[in-house]
Amino acid sequence: MRELALNILDIAENSLAAGAKLVTLSLWADFASDTMRIRIDDDGCGMDEETLQKVTDPFTTSRKTRSVGMGLPLFKYSAESTGGCFSISSEKGKGTSVCAEYRIGHIDRMPLGDLGGVVLQMIAMNPQTDFLVTVECDGKKGVLDTREIKEILGEIPLDMPEVRAFLKDYIRENLVSIYGGRL
Numbered sequence: 313m314r315e316l317a318l319n320i321l322d323i324a325e326n327s328l329a330a331g332a333k334l335v336t337l338s339l340w341a342d343f344a345s346d347t348m349r350i351r352i353d354d355d356g357c358g359m360d361e362e363t364l365q366k367v368t369d370p371f372t373t374s375r376k377t378r379s380v381g382m383g384l385p386l387f388k389y390s391a392e393s394t395g396g397c398f399s400i401s402s403e404k405g406k407g408t409s410v411c412a413e414y415r416i417g418h419i420d421r422m423p424l425g426d427l428g429g430v431v432l433q434m435i436a437m438n439p440q441t442d443f444l445v446t447v448e449c450d451g452k453k454g455v456l457d458t459r460e461i462k463e464i465l466g467e468i469p470l471d472m473p474e475v476r477a478f479l480k481d482y483i484r485e486n487l488v489s490i491y492g493g494r495l
């Protein structure tokens with residue numbers, strides 16, 4: 313994986329697999345303090361204490377097809393290898409929060425990559441799930457809330473091609489104006 317956006321997609325897929333109704337993605341970056349924080353919260357099934365202790369160890373997974381779950385360990389590594397930090401908290405039946413903090417200018421920090429594409433894919437592929445996406449960089453902020461979009465669209469489905477095309481441009485334009493190519 314060479315893009316943090318793909319790590320984010322993997323973490324969001326965990327939330328979807330956990331049956332989340334709302335997935336909240338927040339990206340916050342501040343160049344003055346050389347800090348970027350990526351946080352994913354969900355209201356899915358959560359994990360018990362024992363699983364939670366094991367999930368950042370690559371030899372733990374609930375998948376039967378493969379013995380190694382890599383989503384969380386890779387996300388953790390992506391942050392820690394920049395001198396940043398990682399945390400995860402979870403409560404059975406309540407949900408899970410994952411947070412990774414990066415030193416933006418560190419040589420080992422992977423580029424953010426196509427965050428817009430990942431957000432669009434998550435939204436269009438999971439019309440039953442709501443997403444609240446907040447992106448903030450040096451005080452410039454944008455928010456996308458599918459609950460609001462659905463209210464505006466009424467009967468029109470989120471995964472309709474025209475809606476998807478509109479969202480694609482909307483997300484891209486917003487991300488360009490918030491952080492341009494700087495992350």
Ligand SMILES: Nc1ncnc2c1ncn2[C@@H]1O[C@H](COP(=O)(O)OP(=O)(O)OP(=O)(O)O)[C@@H](O)[C@H]1O
Pocket residue numbers: 322326327330354356357358359363367372373374375380381382383384385407408
């Ligand atoms: N948001 C979440 N809610 C509930 N359980 C989770 C969540 N995220 C991770 N888990 C649990 O932690 C395990 C490890 O997750 P991780 O993403 O590291 O690997 P994986 O999803 O099993 O496999 P991979 O991501 O490599 O396809 C999952 O199998 C799941 O049991």
Ligand SMILES: [Mg+2]
Pocket residue numbers: 322323325326381382383384
């Ligand atoms: Mg996973």
